Amino acid sequence: MSTMSLEPVPGRSDEMIVNMGPQHPATHGVLRVVLGLEGERITRAVPHIGYLHRNHEKIEEARTYPMVIPYTDRMDYVSGTQNELPFVLAVEDMLGIEVPDRAKKIRTMFFELYRLASHLVWMGTAMLDLGAISPFLYTFWDREIILGIVEKTAGARMLPNYYTFGGVRRDVHPDFFKDVADFLDHMERRMVDYEHLVLESPVVHARTIGVGVLSKERAVARGVSGPVLRASGVAYDVRKAFPYDAYPDVEFEIPTSPDGDTYARFWVRFQEMYQSIRILRQLVELTPKTGPYKGKAPARIKPPAGERYRAVENSRGELGVLVVSDGTDKPYRVKHRGAAFSNLQIVPDLFEGAKFSDAIAILASLDPVFGEIDR
Amino acid sequence: MSQIPIPEDRHFRPRLLGYDPQKSRPWLERTVYSAYVFVFWLIVIGTYAGVPALFGALGWDSGWGFVLMRTLQVVLLFLLSAVIALLLILLLRKYLGKVQERYGPMHYGPAGGIQTVFDALKLLAKEDFVPAAADVLTFRLAPAITFVASFAMFAVIPFASGWVLADTNVGLIYLIAVSTLSAYGVLLGGVSSGNKWALIGALRAGAQMVSYEIPLALVFLTVAVWSGTLSLGGIVDAQLGLWNFLPLALPFVLYVIASLAELKHIPFDFPEAESELIAGYNVEYSGMSFAFFFLAEFVELFLLPALIVVFFFGGWHGPLFGLEPGSLAAGALESLYFTAKTAVWVWIFLWIRATLPRYRDDQLMEFAWKAMIPLALFGLVLAAYLRLIWR
């Protein structure tokens, strides 16, 4: 299992060693899996990562604290501002910065909007992997609406660099709340369609039910988090366990499923989308329309020496940041705990004994994003 | 910075869009696609009525004249298959666009009509190489086999009464034989590519096509038993009062499913599963060889719905409005009915392609062997029984 490449085993002459290379159309990024295939069944699987290793952590040691925030954006690039939050929270804790209530709610609204955007990308690409070509385009249209809303306020679509220490960088656009409310109405109608297309489709049932079952014990042992963990029956969500921002003020549930198969992971993500819509509806009502969007923060961010770990619930799981400061204005060490990186550890377990097409479905349900995995 | 020479591209002024990109003109689209269908119809009339009339008038009816006439008809059918491929590729992309809330090819040619011509020219001029690990002769031969197998089915399809190229009385057996050949082409193409992915794709394709040939052949047999003849013209004639899809409802459904599998269409497009196998058996083909595979697939996309129409929907039957049966005008009208019915079935196939995900291969095989073959046998027995008591 720890060999970097697979050697043919003398006893098994039927086994074909195939390379599912860094370029493959299952659009999850640059993952390379070396598979031992016997016919259609996978006997061994060794994933290789590192094709997108961009030295985030080393580079961030040479940047001042506000300059680190755009780098964190580029980790889980599908989820935009969700990546900025753990770093911002950690530094706010170290410096003792107060975040006003309105800023917290605005941050949470963007957080949930990006969760919806990320799950829409997941749904489109998962259905593309399963063979349906149309849902990809419907979900990307909805994602364009979200990115348009974000762009009006933050200036950029995907990687907006919007959060900052003490709140957000600029006030929301005057149309923001109306835009979000309209979008939520649109989204609720679309979710009915998505449910018919994805969750109730007999082909999807045939492809995903019973496929890639991950038991609770194994999931916890491998450090899996996020929808994958919740689909195996463990009700752990960082938003409820270690609440941050405006999550104590809103009501929402954590969808869990006891099955642990691919269909359960699909279902859990769907339910998370519904919960996100619910949270956003509450926040559109609760957020004060005027008020401060940023708390008092020092002009030169120089946290006292020490370290701090903060985690948030990314679309993929628990995204955490450990910030080690030595008193200067550049961090001494920033360690990112990527959610998808830990989630990817179950790939060799789940692939063995599965058929090749099941492997594709399993990978689609794990939803890896390589910025986060390779950092 | 100043040492870098900046080229003077005086002639190059990029012409970006220049027109409103989001305006689609439905009347133009309908006109263009009707024009394609009209050209198709003209070629059909030319092939089946024009050429024999011309040769009859010249008196070259027998011997070498006959051979020449048939050759010319085949050449015209080749042109027809080119027009079909052009139209269907374009129609697929526009229809996918319509389902997916966007427009398909829009800018080249009126409403995108010339787009496929450009695709074809590009493929013609692309480098056509053979991978080093491939078996050269088979690699080059495989697309040709696939295309010839698909194209040869044109010989027995009746476009109107009497308008068939080879009016044999064993048309069904010819069809079974020829449609199996295309499985050969795919298998050879994948195996000879020297690439493990192509091998996997080819084996999947071979397994799938062979498994679905059996229910296909059983349904052919059912239709033959019901109609009492093996010739396609005879089958169409026997549907004069009652189209076959009503009494033979079960074989009809099975035939549609088996056709989708033969066509390697979603939900059975396992062999060329675009998101898994990186184009399956096609993976090492480029240029004109690839174009032949592409062409074969789209010609079959026309031919298999045409066969559905011939077997179950009355072929070219339709109200003649008092025209003399057997005349040119009647033939033209009947071929128009045939084209219209085939178009409906092509649309249904494209609709299925745009909507459904794909099944896993062992589910496909299970479905073919455990569900479709017993049902097809049952349908055969039922049809024989019904024929006995009905006729």
Next chain:
Amino acid sequence: MGLLGSDERPRDIVLGTLDDLINMARSRSMWPLTFGIACCAIEMMATWDPKIDADRFGMFFRNTPRQADVMIVSGTVNKKLAKRLRRLYDQMAEPKWVISMGACANQGGPFRQGYSVVEGVDKIVPVDVYIPGCPPRPEALLQALLLLRDKIADRELRYKKPRAIPTDYDVLAEPGKDGRLPVL
């Protein structure tokens, strides 16, 4: 790219017109290769979504490099990936073009100082169009595709090839003495 792989446009009328026609056809039916690496890949996927549909211009993705014309390098290329990227480029059938999308592919982007990042994909493959941005908007990618279309169809510009880069896989993956890639 000429009709028969030649390096300049044929002078006579027949072959010249044919050359123009074939290159016009090539420009209007460019098929990109699905090779998304990082964040720019999501914006590349967004260029094919219903808002800004690049399929209007006849471009749709082909998964295998043999059938693709354009390789859109969207994302940071690091040394581990450089070898594979070059291999994919070599597997593409002539005529082929490369679009370098985003700051990372142009010159390393925000990760330029990294020890494992290649400063620009034009150290590995010859690039025809560069798109600045991090990530570039889908409209920018569409503009680049249209620029490439016009470049291929233009009479003089299509023969100006970028400098050829030799294929030496071991050099590409090997760090130089100071940890940076050798200057090619």
